[in-house]
Amino acid sequence: xxxxxxxxxxxxxxGIEDGSTVxxxxxxxxxxxxxxxDALIEQGATGLTVVNNNAGNGDTGIAALIxxxxxxxxxxxxxxxxxxxxxxxxxxxxxxxxELVPQGNLAERIRAAGSGIGAFYTPTGxxxxxxxxxxxxxxxxxEYLLEYPLRADYALVSAFKADRWGNLIYRKTxxxxxxxxxxxxxxxIVQVDEVVELGALDxxxxxxxxxxxxxVVAVGERPWLHDGxxxxxxxxx
Numbered sequence: 446x447x448x449x450x451x452x453x454x455x456x457x458x459x460g461i462e463d464g465s466t467v468x469x470x471x472x473x474x475x476x477x478x479x480x481x482x483d484a485l486i487e488q489g490a491t492g493l494t495v496v497n498n499n500a501g502n503g504d505t506g507i508a509a510l511i512x513x514x515x516x517x518x519x520x521x522x523x524x525x526x527x528x529x530x531x532x533x534x535x536x537x538x539x540x541x542x543x544e545l546v547p548q549g550n551l552a553e554r555i556r557a558a559g560s561g562i563g564a565f566y567t568p569t570g571x572x573x574x575x576x577x578x579x580x581x582x583x584x585x586x587x588e589y590l591l592e593y594p595l596r597a598d599y600a601l602v603s604a605f606k607a608d609r610w611g612n613l614i615y616r617k618t619x620x621x622x623x624x625x626x627x628x629x630x631x632x633x634i635v636q637v638d639e640v641v642e643l644g645a646l647d648x649x650x651x652x653x654x655x656x657x658x659x660x661v662v663a664v665g666e667r668p669w670l671h672d673g674x675x676x677x678x679x680x681x682x
Contacts, residue, residue, distance in 0.1 A: 448609040449661050450640055454484040457634050457662040461485060461599055464517075466494040468555070468597040468626040469507060473499060476619035478603035478636045479506045480664045485601070486510055492517045496555070496597060498548070498622060500524040500532035511535055520595070522548035547575060550592055552625060558594035559628025559657075567592055600630035604653070607637045608644075611658030612651045620652065627657040634660045638667060 451457040458481060461467070467485075471477030486509060493516050500519050501508030508531040510516055516535075524532060524543055535541040546554065547569045557565055566589035570576050580591040602623040605616040613635060615623060627633045640663045 449611040449655065449658055450609050451660050451662045454480055454636070454662050454664065455488065457481065457636070457660045458484045458488045458601075461488060461490045463490055464492045464494075465490060465598040466496065466596070468496040468600040468622075468630055470600070470602040470621065470623040470626050471498065471506070472618065472621040474502055474506070476603050476615070476621050476623055477506045478601045481601040481603075481634060481636045481662075482506050482510055486513050486515065491515045494518040494520065496520045496551075496595060496626075498522055498551070499526065500529055500543075502526070503528045504531060508532065511541065514540075516541060518542035518544065520544040520546060520551075522546055522551045545575070546595075550575075551595070552622065554592055554595035555622070555625040555629045557592075558596040559625060562594060564591055564593050566590065595629065597626070597630040598632065600626040600633045602627050602633060602635045602653075604635050604637045606639050606641050606646065607635060607658070607661045608641055608646055608655070609661075610643065611635070611653075611655030611661055612646055613637070613653040613655075613658065614646055614650050615652055624653045627653045632659045633657055634662075636662050636664045638665060639663055 495516050497507055498521060500521050501511055512531045550567055550569050566582055568587060568589050570590050571588045576590055582589050604613040607613050635658055
């Protein structure tokens with residue numbers, strides 16, 4: 446019987462090696478797999494390259510992973526904001542590397558990896574520091590940069606519900622980078638509120654097919670906005 450359900454959250458992150466490239470879903474706090482990140486901190490892997498939309502908020506989630514000294518490099522589109530003090534301190538001290546990628550390019554590089562695309566041309570970044578050292582080409586009178594796919598050893602993703610085959614549905618804006626990252630990693634690990642029986646998910650509503658998912662762990666209902674009312678202490682969407 447096929448089942449991708451892990452018995453516990455530490456089992457889900459077991460085997461993530463030092464030096465791995467790890468994609469972490471989320472747009473700010475929306476869709477960030479905080480429980481998986483906490484488990485990864487406890488697991489102990491270090492020297493990680495983290496691919497995410499940003500470089501962490503406050504002191505939890507990705508910020509906590511960076512603060513614990515586990516991250517060697519961050520690849521993201523938005524590293525600085527009012528509460529990104531953990532990354533700021535590490536970067537100013539020369540303790541972490543940064544690869545800054547425009548957000549559209551970041552999403553497309555991840556999508557290209559999952560779709561088997563060898564490379565693509567984009568006008569984003571032409572004439573800026575982003576273009577340094579990159580191949581360019583003029584197409585229909587406009588200059589483009591050649592960008593390559595962005596792959597990962599692991600992806601940590603937050604979804605709403607899954608079945609034991611790993612089929613996923615998401616909740617509202619928590620979807621963001623999750624489906625792209627699930628397809629772009631060699632091993633995809635997903636936390637969900639609930640694992641449901643086979644057949645309980647409407648096939649038309651499944652966003653990430655189980656073929657892209659390796660491990661699933663249920664963490665229980667989280668503080669999301671349900672049916673117009675706040676549940677928990679913060680609005681995560």
